[in-house]
Amino acid sequence: MELEVRPCSRSDLRTLEGKGVAPRELGLVESRYAWQQLGDAVQLLAWIEGEYVGRATLLMRSKYSSVQDLIGEIPEVNALEASLRGRGVGTALLDEAERQATQFGATAIGLAVEPSNASAIRLYAHRGFVEWQHGTVVDSWNEVDEGGKLVATHDDICTYMTKELSP
Numbered sequence: 001m002e003l004e005v006r007p008c009s010r011s012d013l014r015t016l017e018g019k020g021v022a023p024r025e026l027g028l029v030e031s032r033y034a035w036q037q038l039g040d041a042v043q044l045l046a047w048i049e050g051e052y053v054g055r056a057t058l059l060m061r062s063k064y065s066s067v068q069d070l071i072g073e074i075p076e077v078n079a080l081e082a083s084l085r086g087r088g089v090g091t092a093l094l095d096e097a098e099r100q101a102t103q104f105g106a107t108a109i110g111l112a113v114e115p116s117n118a119s120a121i122r123l124y125a126h127r128g129f130v131e132w133q134h135g136t137v138v139d140s141w142n143e144v145d146e147g148g149k150l151v152a153t154h155d156d157i158c159t160y161m162t163k164e165l166s167p
Contacts, residue, residue, distance in 0.1 A: 001048055003088060005096040008033045008043035016052055023146040028079070032057045042100050046082065046089050054082035056093040058100050062110055064137045067160060071132070074162070075101040077111040080120075090120075094127050102165050109165055112137050112158035121159070129161035136160070 013033060016026055032055075035041035039060070046054035061073035077097045082089035101109045111129065113120050139156045 001087070003046065003048050003053075003092050005044055005046045005092045007100070008036060008045050012045055019052065021052060024144070027144070027148065029055060032079070035059075041078075042097075044093055044096050044100070046093055048084070048087070048089075053084050053087075054080075054089040054093055056080040056097055058097045060104070064112070064160070066134065066137060067110060067132075070134050071108070071110075071162070074108045074110050075104065075106045077109065080111075085119075090123055091127065094123075098163070098165055102167065107165055107167075108162055110160060110162045112139050112160050114139075114156055115159050121161075124161050127163070129163045132160045132162050134160070 008029065013026075013030060016029060021029075029043060029045070032041060032043040035057070036043045041060060042058040044056045044058060045052065057078045059076045059078050062068050062076045063078070067074070067076075075097075077094065080090060080093055082093065098109060110132075111124065113124060115121075136157050137160045139154070139158045141154050141156075142150055143152045143154060145151050
């Protein structure tokens with residue numbers, strides 16, 4: 001099993017479209033790729049033997065004002081998703097996010113996770129993330145259907161975790 005994680009490219013978008021990735025998922029990857037083109041993020045994609053198996057977005061600065069106010073504009077892992085559980089995809093995505101953040105000169109990285117997502121919290125803790133001591137953050141996001149129509153607005157209470165990075 002050859003697992004590869006790399007920043008998204010224009011050809012990756014064409015590959016995902018050709019493989020019939022669900023329109024909602026493709027739209028999310030495309031929007032995050034647009035952020036990457038602006039320099040606001042790095043859209044990371046995971047592949048096993050040419051098959052798309054996960055993604056994560058490394059935001060260049062936290063999207064939460066409370067984090068920015070208290071600890072500065074640290075990069076942040078957002079929307080980590082692995083279609084295969086227990087195969088190292090999440091770990092590989094985190095490794096690459098940390099590597100990318102370090103390349104940009106970051107000394108710490110953060111992420112938000114819903115308290116009910118125990119398996120993700122275990123993974124993050126195992127990878128060296130610790131809960132910050134400043135309360136929760138609210139992750140606000142819009143859910144859209146495959147046609148791009150707004151389905152729901154979410155305001156998820158999340159635990160915020162950080163990790164110090166080695167140069």
